[in-house]
Amino acid sequence: MVKKYKGVSRNNKGKIYYQIEFGIDKKTGKRQRRKSYKDQFGNDFRTEKQAFDEACRVRMEFNQQQFQASIEEGKNDKDITFKEFMEKIYLPYYKKSVQSVTYKTAVTQYNSFVERFGNKKLIEINVRDCERYRLELIEKYSPNYAKGLWSRFKQCLGYAERLEYIESLPCKNLDNPKGRRSETRFWRLDELQKVLKTFDLTNYDDRQHYTAVWLYFMTGMRVSEGLSLIWSDIDLENKVIHIQSTLESNGNGTYIRKMQTKTEAGKRFIEIDDETLKVLKNWRAIQVNNSDDSYVLARFGQPMHKSTLSRMLKRHAEKAGVPVITGKGLRHSHDSFMINVLKKDVLYVSARSGRTDKATTLNTYSHLYDRERVSGGTEITQVLRSVGLIEIPHQDPTKENEIS
Structure with a gap:
């Protein structure tokens, strides 16, 4: 009786092959499979045992590659620069999150962040770097524009924190630049x-x-x-x-x-x-x-x-x-x-x-609203009196009622 080996089969012509699965590819979402009638040297399998041994070797090689890839990915996460994060991760995300006209308006500001922090590693941006940048914005721009730039900058780092590229938001405890309420002119x-x-x-x-x-x-x-x-x-x-x-x-x-x-x-x-x-x-x-x-x-x-x-x-x-x-x-x-x-x-x-x-x-x-027009005091008085809801005359509860 021929011994059964997991993942090893014969086709309708009797040729021996192995077929194994490695799960779902996280990037493509497709199933990862390997099927072969030959060993690593291009020789046909003569026995099921040869096919099984080759399948084990292929699986071990695949697992080693995955392990190494995970190490490299972790290394890349730590070495990623602010520029790489913005161009490869944040901006593609932001572009899909807003209308195209909004993206076109904002991308110039995001480019200014890249120009400022460039090749500095994302994990090396600390609270002092952020504070210096905040003060630069206040010094260089109008209050409202500085406030808007700072808000967008914090959003970028906040997204990095959510994706665990950084452990915490370095500018979390810093004050926002104080903007001024803009007045839009209008016609009467x-x-x-x-x-x-x-x-x-x-x-x-x-x-x-x-x-x-x-x-x-x-x-x-x-x-x-x-x-x-x-x-x-x-x-x-x-x-x-x-x-x-x-x-x-x-x-x-x-x-x-x-x-x-x-x-x-x-x-x-x-x-x-x-x-x-x-x-x-x-x-x-x-x-x-x-x-x-x-x-x-x-x-x-x-x-x-x-x-x-x-x-x-x-x-x-x-x-x-x-x-x-x-x-x-x-x-x-x-x-x-x-x-x-x-x-x-x-x-x-x-x-x-x-x-x-x-x-x-x-x-x-x-x-623009007239404070007198929205006070409502007179109207409330009229309604309460019309339904007979009035204040009870004052009585002193500390004194007993006198019987005449």
Whole structure:
């Protein structure tokens, strides 16, 4: 009787072979197998025992290679430089975590970290290195920019800690640079009127720009949301705009309409007024290329660029003699209009503007709310008295009731 050897078999022609498995490859996720009819010298197996011995040798060799690889991997983890960590590990992770426009904006800052720490080993960056860098940022940049850079730098090292490239975060106990609350200029309603009068509505470009200013002021859309609007997003009959996309430039004259907004709350429906409806209808009536899938704020089929919007706002603000604002300033102008003129509360403004956190709206515009208007003392008094809920007259519980 032929002795059975694990992993050794014969095919239908009687040829002897071995087949063994080494588990799953961690990098590829595929099963690792080895099958052969020959030994390491290229000779066919004459017996099952020869095949079994060769299989044992192959398995032992594989295990030794894996063990050596694990040692080298551990060594590489300790020797990895900050530059290698950023380029091979952090930036690929970050690129997949954010929108492409966010990555393009941030990568310049990340490159400055690489320039600063370069070939220094990641595990050798200590708290004193971090403190020196923090002070350099404060000295070199504005408070807000220094604070932003420091925050990104800490995120990089925090990711290294989570992946166990470093044992602890070296900058954990250091103070953040103190930023200053930036004030975004905005227009009041009377200032908007002055700006709108500077446009020549018989001119095609001016009509496009007039429409853009009006639409942003009256809806509070983010700049990229407005640039990505197509006509099918607007229900002219029911006076509703569906915000569901943003526009990104590839930098070579082409654009990508991404079916996502900055936050999940950014996907929303905005009700528009009758005058805004007229502005949109008048623009569509003369716009070149105005099918349902055409961009609303486009010129001859090409969507407006952010820089075009900024230059146009500056030019017409100076003509009107009002503060120069940005596209973001138009969004703030709308929110100010909602709060100061229409007296809308923070929940309404937050939902209309597409903000995830209501506290963000409150923190941004708390100075616009009239403290007297939100005190509510008089209203509370009126309600309590109307239901008979009043304070019981004072009695001294330390004295016994006197019986007359």
